[in-house]
Amino acid sequence: MARRLSDYSEADVRVRPNKRGSRPRTKQRPAHEDATPGRVLAVDRGRFDVLVDGVRVRAMKARELGRKGIVVGDDVSLVGDLSGDPDALARIVRREARTTLLRRTADDTDPVERVLVANVARMLIVTAAADPEPRPRLIDRCLVAAWDAGIEPALVVTKADVADPGPLVAQYAALDVPALVVARRGDDPHEGLDAVRKLVSGGWSVLVGHSGVGKSTLVNELVPGAGRATGGVNDTTGRGRHTSTSAVALELPGGGWVVDTPGIRSFGLAHVDAEELVGFFPDLAPGTQECPRGCPHEGVDDCALDAWVASGSAGAGGAARLDSLRRLLAARGGE
Ligand SMILES: Nc1nc2c(ncn2[C@@H]2O[C@H](COP(=O)(O)OP(=O)(O)OP(=O)(O)O)[C@@H](O)[C@H]2O)c(=O)[nH]1
Numbered sequence: 001m002a003r004r005l006s007d008y009s010e011a012d013v014r015v016r017p018n019k020r021g022s023r024p025r026t027k028q029r030p031a032h033e034d035a036t037p038g039r040v041l042a043v044d045r046g047r048f049d050v051l052v053d054g055v056r057v058r059a060m061k062a063r064e065l066g067r068k069g070i071v072v073g074d075d076v077s078l079v080g081d082l083s084g085d086p087d088a089l090a091r092i093v094r095r096e097a098r099t100t101l102l103r104r105t106a107d108d109t110d111p112v113e114r115v116l117v118a119n120v121a122r123m124l125i126v127t128a129a130a131d132p133e134p135r136p137r138l139i140d141r142c143l144v145a146a147w148d149a150g151i152e153p154a155l156v157v158t159k160a161d162v163a164d165p166g167p168l169v170a171q172y173a174a175l176d177v178p179a180l181v182v183a184r185r186g187d188d189p190h191e192g193l194d195a196v197r198k199l200v201s202g203g204w205s206v207l208v209g210h211s212g213v214g215k216s217t218l219v220n221e222l223v224p225g226a227g228r229a230t231g232g233v234n235d236t237t238g239r240g241r242h243t244s245t246s247a248v249a250l251e252l253p254g255g256g257w258v259v260d261t262p263g264i265r266s267f268g269l270a271h272v273d274a275e276e277l278v279g280f281f282p283d284l285a286p287g288t289q290e291c292p293r294g295c296p297h298e299g300v301d302d303c304a305l306d307a308w309v310a311s312g313s314a315g316a317g318g319a320a321r322l323d324s325l326r327r328l329l330a331a332r333g334g335e
């Protein structure tokens with residue numbers, strides 16, 4: 001019997017079979033339930049070093065991951081050749097959920113985020129007492145980024161043999177953040193290294209800071225045989241030479257991992273909510289209780305933070321910290 005067009009229902013419409021078989025094309029990707037878990041230790045031009053059951057495996061990203069970023073510290077799942085042979089190349093088919101994610105933007109209004117590292121519990125903000133000169137505003141930004149990401153920050157002041165680290169440490173004394181000082185005398189390893197070793201032992205930590213502050217030098221001392229290249233500081237500009245060019249995770253002899261990263265010039269915080277910023281200055285935040293409702297804490301005369309800092313409630317670094325906070329708030333306005 002002939003059917004009229006109106007007799008057809010949508011259920012009759014045949015899905016065009018795909019070229020490989022009769023199964024309709026769906027958005028479903030293969031589940032790769034048999035994939036093996038691993039953690040990314042290094043990323044270099046589209047190739048990844050992944051630790052799989054104690055073996056270092058080279059891998060590339062499977063096409064199905066598309067533009068999904070994978071960074072040092074990421075937990076991933078792999079298929080393919082996991083032998084770790086020099087010519088073997090496995091495929092990363094999945095990126096697992098991240099416990100922490102350290103991000104920054106080029107400036108405070110830039111929507112493009114760069115992910116630095118995933119799944120670290122601690123951030124060592126490395127600053128030199130001199131050569132290059134400390135830049136507290138960068139430290140303040142790193143602190144905000146760490147707390148925003150749920151990462152425990154600590155300050156490590158290097159080159160205490162070159163200049164007195166006291167004033168810098170005093171500036172942060174009001175914060176509940178460990179501040180460690182290290183100095184190098186002659187060819188010996190850093191004085192004060194034991195405290196750093198204790199701080200990073202067991203977990204995953206990332207070292208961040210300007211170029212030339214001594215991140216890779218510290219990593220080489222913490223991880224014998226790490227072989228990270230180090231570079232001097234330019235005599236004329238006083239700046240580092242950007243010796244390290246990519247992030248690498250290295251295993252500590254006593255357990256735990258440290259991630260050495262390339263020197264940064266800035267730490268954009270476009271991804272951090274302006275309303276939350278004050279909360280990431282715990283030495284200042286209590287002072288806002290006396291502020292008028294809706295106080296922007298910046299560009300107004302009746303903000304209570306000025307009196308809070310003047311009374312010494314925010315410690316020796318209060319004025320500089322308030323200046324940092326206000327610059328961050330102003331930058332939000334797109335200045
Ligand atoms: N005097 C002195 N020099 C140090 C100390 N720590 C590191 N240095 C020197 O500082 C220079 C820079 O050290 P690096 O370890 O390469 O610095 P970095 O932070 O890894 O730099 P980038 O990789 O460029 O980001 C090297 O010449 C080190 O020998 C220190 O405590 N005292």
Ligand SMILES: [Mg+2]
Pocket residue numbers: 215216217229230243244260261262263
């Ligand atoms: Mg380095």
